[in-house]
Amino acid sequence: MIRFESVTKCYPDGTLAVDDLSFEVGTGELVTLVGPSGCGKTTTMMMVNRLLDPTHGRIFVDGADISGADPVTLRRRIGYVIQQTGLFPHRTVLDNTATVPVLSGWKKARARARAAELLDLVGLDPAVYGPRYPEQLSGGQRQRVGVARALTADPPVLLMDEPFGAVDPVVRDRLQKEFLRLQAELRKTVLLVTHDIEEAVRLGDRIAVYGAGRIEQYDTPASVLGAPASPYVAEFVGTDRALKQLSVTGIDHTDLERPPFARLDEPAGRAAARMRADGARWAVVLDADGALHGWVGRDEMSGAPGTVADQARRMEAWVPVTGTLKQAFSEMLKHDAGWIAVLDGPRFLGVLTPTKLHEALRRTIGSGGRGVPRERAEVDSVPTE
Numbered sequence: 177m178i179r180f181e182s183v184t185k186c187y188p189d190g191t192l193a194v195d196d197l198s199f200e201v202g203t204g205e206l207v208t209l210v211g212p213s214g215c216g217k218t219t220t221m222m223m224v225n226r227l228l229d230p231t232h233g234r235i236f237v238d239g240a241d242i243s244g245a246d247p248v249t250l251r252r253r254i255g256y257v258i259q260q261t262g263l264f265p266h267r268t269v270l271d272n273t274a275t276v277p278v279l280s281g282w283k284k285a286r287a288r289a290r291a292a293e294l295l296d297l298v299g300l301d302p303a304v305y306g307p308r309y310p311e312q313l314s315g316g317q318r319q320r321v322g323v324a325r326a327l328t329a330d331p332p333v334l335l336m337d338e339p340f341g342a343v344d345p346v347v348r349d350r351l352q353k354e355f356l357r358l359q360a361e362l363r364k365t366v367l368l369v370t371h372d373i374e375e376a377v378r379l380g381d382r383i384a385v386y387g388a389g390r391i392e393q394y395d396t397p398a399s400v401l402g403a404p405a406s407p408y409v410a411e412f413v414g415t416d417r418a419l420k421q422l423s424v425t426g427i428d429h430t431d432l433e434r435p436p437f438a439r440l441d442e443p444a445g446r447a448a449a450r451m452r453a454d455g456a457r458w459a460v461v462l463d464a465d466g467a468l469h470g471w472v473g474r475d476e477m478s479g480a481p482g483t484v485a486d487q488a489r490r491m492e493a494w495v496p497v498t499g500t501l502k503q504a505f506s507e508m509l510k511h512d513a514g515w516i517a518v519l520d521g522p523r524f525l526g527v528l529t530p531t532k533l534h535e536a537l538r539r540t541i542g543s544g545g546r547g548v549p550r551e552r553a554e555v556d557s558v559p560t561e
């Protein structure tokens with residue numbers, strides 16, 4: 177969808193901001209550009225919507241060389257979100273959001289209706305926030321309006337320059353989650369600039385790690401964390417990359433253990449005897465369909481009347497098989513559990529133990545790991561009720 181071919185940008189004062197850059201972003205892919213200040217990320221981005229033109233090389237959007245494209249027409253297909261949201265202070269939130277469609281010649285009523293739809297999509301009730309002015313919003317709400325405005329013309333491409341940079345960490349966390357959900361639905365082709373490796377890992381399908389004017393590594397988050405291409409990248413992603421890797425590594429079926437289990441409708445005494453014979457002190461309780469019901473301890477079942485169902489306790493420590501190692505680990509800590517159940521829908525697949533978690537983590541370091549789709553990384557919440 178976006179392709180850079182040997183692109184160089186030298187500013188008139190001689191600063192070489194981007195040096196012979198070649199990379200490609202697939203349709204519907206979210207690529208994060210990450211690197212220290214001044215390494216050329218913003219310059220890269222601004223060449224895509226022709227706010228800047230390359231000194232050498234070519235950029236293609238949807239197969240067409242943009243050097244000949246009319247910038248205004250081009251920008252209609254490319255949404256742009258910047259940190260200082262660029263909202264007009266004297267216009268209401270609704271009119272700010274409707275700006276692009278109005279400029280494109282839409283009737284005001286239609287543009288406003290579309291703007292209201294988009295405000296709703298980013299979690300702002302248009303009836304409440306539409307009539308307000310930007311100064312009457314919080315920083316996080318202003319960022320949401322910025323995203324809504326960029327989406328009103330339904331552009332296939334989004335450029336986002338530090339879109340969540342101006343808000344505090346708690347709000348940033350929420351905006352990132354919301355944006356991932358939105359992106360899972362809309363599947364725009366996104367280039368997102370950040371200087372924060374955590375954000376790059378969390379949001380990117382792929383990450384371009386910048387050195388001065390060049391991409392040092394272009395790969396999935398799991399690979400950048402698991403197998404940095406150079407000492408520079410290793411240093412940039414940080415010494416705690418093993419921990420960061422937890423959030424982008426999925427649960428592998430081969431790491432699951434099958435613990436002893438008891439059937440819900442089994443007589444308690446019989447289940448206890450079987451567990452004793454197997455040397456098991458506890459068992460997972462499953463119903464007839466293999467769905468997880470809870471767990472039982474052998475001792476409280478010995479001599480107990482009734483069925484396993486009467487003795488079973490609820491199992492709160494579980495993760496979906498689509499989850500990440502980080503989720504598994506944090507659920508384990510939250511419930512002070514020695515192991516954690518892994519479910520596919522309601523179906524019980526097995527348990528993860530701390531030993532297996534550790535093995536899984538060690539395996540991913542150096543191998544590039546088994547990544548999870550970005551919209552799932554870190555954002556699933558596991559209900560414990």
Ligand SMILES: Nc1ncnc2c1ncn2[C@@H]1O[C@H](COP(=O)(O)OP(=O)(O)OP(=O)(O)O)[C@@H](O)[C@H]1O
Pocket residue numbers: 187188189191192193211212213214215216217218219220371
């Ligand atoms: N208009 C300009 N004229 C001259 N040099 C410029 C101009 N704009 C940017 N530069 C320089 O080009 C280099 C790359 O800048 P750019 O803004 O692309 O970096 P960046 O990676 O986005 O940085 P940051 O994270 O701080 O925004 C820097 O050295 C910067 O000083």
